[in-house]
Amino acid sequence: MPFAARAAGASAAKNACVPLIVTRDLRKVFRNAKRFPGALGALRGLFSPVYEDRVAVAGLSMEIERGEFIGYIGPNGAGKSTTIKMLTGILVPSAGEVEVAGIVPHRKRRENARNIGVVFGQRTQLYWDLPLVDSFELLRAIYGIPQDRYRRSLDAFIELLEMGDFLRTPVRQLSLGQRMRGDFAAAMLHEPPILYLDEPTIGLDVVAKEAIRTFVARVNREQGTTIILTTHDLADVERLCRRIVLIDHGRAIFDGPIERIKNEYGRERTLVVRFTETTSAPTIPGARLESVEGMTARFVFDRATQRVDRLVREVSDRYSVEDIAIEEPELEGIIRHIYTQGYAGEERSA
Amino acid sequence: MLAAYVQYWKINLLTIAEYRADFFMWFAFTIVYHGTALAALAVTMLRFPSMNGWSLREMFFLYALWMTAHELHNALFFNVVSVPEYIREGRFDRFFVRPFDTLFQVLTVPSRTFPDGFILGLVTLAIATHVAGIHVTPFTVLTIAAVLCGGAGIDLGISLFVAALSFWLIRVDTLRWIVMSLEQDFTRYPISIYTRGVRIVLAYVLPFAFMNYFPATYFLGKHDAAFGLSPEVGLLTPLIGLLWTALSYAFWNLGLRHYQGTGS
The missing domain is CATH 3.30.70 (Alpha-Beta Plaits)
Known part of the structure; x- marks a missing residue:
């Protein structure tokens, strides 16, 4: 793993002017069988299925530089999670291009996986029946992290995220706040240069939120980790991100520094x-x-x-x-205004 | 990858140590399960001294061969059955963001798996081989081992195929249930007792007959009354296991490209 991290770092250094993450006209269309009401309808669906296309991401172009901390925001169903899933290689795009650290994620899924850490707030990556520390041990083996480096980062995480008290507790017995801290450590153990956070503070109390915000801010600042954060909690964004990408109906309607959106609307x-x-x-x-x-x-x-x-x-x-x-005006008010009134500024000014 | 696999078994052992009662209950259940099947076989055979030319001793060997291959599959590949559930609940996503093959990751989700059933199978098979009066040479041991691996491969291939279908069809429970009962019901007797249609399915479509019937005719030196094939056909089992696994794996990879998550 350190080898792969160095390799990724080297290729990025070689193309210093190339952004770390690039998408060009990225699209994702979901095709689902249409349901008809009633038993006869179900039968009809079985024998002559009719498909409905749902456009989740409709031509997204953006560039993200190394070390940035991006707030990727938008209303429910705007296409945020779908974008993240294409960046992580989970979903194959319907059209367009995507490149992360020089790799097309869905083509070289395993190589891409070494460069990224992922935290899905709604779904844990930890193993339900195992104590936290066993999940970490398994991840150490999966990423082939050398023992001394593993010890060092784990100790650091235990301290920063205050996990000492529940390290040996099975994950199913942890509180949401404890579990999320475990998820963060699990995503960062292999020290990936890129971190995707999909609604990581959802449902957390203020103390846990603060602990996690402090942690990610520090990771971004000290390790230069590039972080893409999707959230509905705009306080997260205001506190952590310098740049926001606002997406609606699968399209970026604003991309720029927070100050600009505040100046234009505020x-x-x-x-x-x-x-x-x-x-x-x-x-x-x-x-x-x-x-x-x-x-x-x-x-x-x-x-x-x-x-x-x-x-x-x-x-x-x-x-x-x-x-x-x-x-x-608070960012929240501005965003609420844009969701309901639409964005009046020029589209996607880079 | 090897380190991860070792770690997986280490965690399994630790988990079993922690949930000992659960483990022993499962083990007892495995014994009862196979014991009942064998007892039913014995009762049937009390009424018919032979079935299509197969004696009770030979049918004991037939069952032991299937049981051991099936338990080998259960010990190594059992978690494939969880795939539809992972997909439906959105837990499959995590396998894409880790630097290993998705199937390997499915097979190494920590569980309470232990090769207890396989060990039980090996003991049963050793007894059955002795009871059936098979002359054992080192070559016999090697061929039996190859047949067991092939049989586990057939099991894996078929369950992987069903699991891969769930990339398109969210629910495959019924199909899985049908395949499982086919396997359980039709591997207990020599397939020659069934009608031609069933025989063809078991030999050529879902080749469960290669898990035990064909290899058993070879080891017992019996004539194949189902198709009149040469007993050496039984040695094709490893090849068929490999073929099924390879084809299902290709189909699985096709499914991965089609993966839509939960659609959100």
Whole structure:
């Protein structure tokens, strides 16, 4: 295994300008037998099946450089998992090209497997009846990790992910948080240069989430591991990723740094004013009143056309003010807006 | 790959040590299972002194040959039956992201497998060989070993074929059940007692007859009353096992390309 890792590293160094992961017009169409209602329908389906095509990924082109931490986000059914499965070599694309570290994953599945680690939040890779440490031992044998290196990384993982207490517990008895930590260690034992995380924090409590975020941030920073994260928890993305790829209906509708999507959509700011007395229907020229709740009012204004100092002056001139705060829009709000309204910017600006 | 295989057996042993009661129950079940089949055979034979020219002693050997090959298959390849379940539940994905052949990985999912049934089979076969009065030379031992491997290969080939079908058809339980009962019911008696259609199926379509009937005619020096073939046909078993396994493996690889996951 260290040999393969070095080989992958060497080939990447040779083509320093070639991105680590490239997809070009990648497509995946699922073909499923259509079901007809009722017993007669089932019979009809059996003898003259009608197939329905469902386009999961509809022409995806992207490039990912070594060491990047990508947030790959989109609503349910947008094609995120299907993309990951094509990148990992699980699924064969219907059309288009895909290359990961110079390898076409579904053609050279086993070579590709040496370069990648995968964590599926909804499905454990660990063996249900075995203690964690036995699963790790088996993985050591599978990847042929030398004993000393295995010891070293395992010790590091035990410490970083605080796994010492449940190392000998059968996986089925672990809590979700413990199991996920085990899954992370299992995916990273062979020190892959690429890590795919598919909804890794789903269903976790805040403590476990934080432990895992800290862990992946560190892996990305210290080992330079390229990480592709799909998640519905945008706090994960905001905290960890520099770049996001937003996918909807199998197409990338935004690809760029988080700051850009915030700038494009986040022109609106909220001015939160707390009055000293109940004030009904307060107004400030240049800002729109969003809500009033007790003594607190929220005004929305456009950062590009209105100056904050003027607004603050106006409000304190007119009313008796106890406190003022300005809120920036959160990524979550922006993404929600895009899911419901569509993306207005230019498509896939690279 | 060898290291992973050794590790797999090591874990199995540890797991068995941990679940001893479960292991002994399975072992008891294996004894009862084969014991019942042999007892039924003996009862039948009390009423007919011979069946199509086969005595009880010879039929004991016939059964022992099948049992040992089948238990060898169970010890090494049993997990193939779990494939449809893995696919249906989406657990098959993991085999694609590890640097080994998918089939090898299926066969090495840690379980409570132990070659106890195979060891029982070997003991039974040794007794049956003695009882049937077969003159044993080193050559006999070698040919019996080859026939056992071939028989396990036939079992593997057929179960792998059914498992590979599940890449297209999500449910193959019925088919698997049919094949399994065919094997269990039609390997107990010499196939010459069945109608021509059944004989053809057992010899040429699902060649269970090569697991025991044809090799038994060779070792016992009997005439094949089913097709009138020469007893040496029984020595083709290793070849047929290899062929079935190879063809099913090719079919399996075709299925891998077609794999759609759970479709999500």
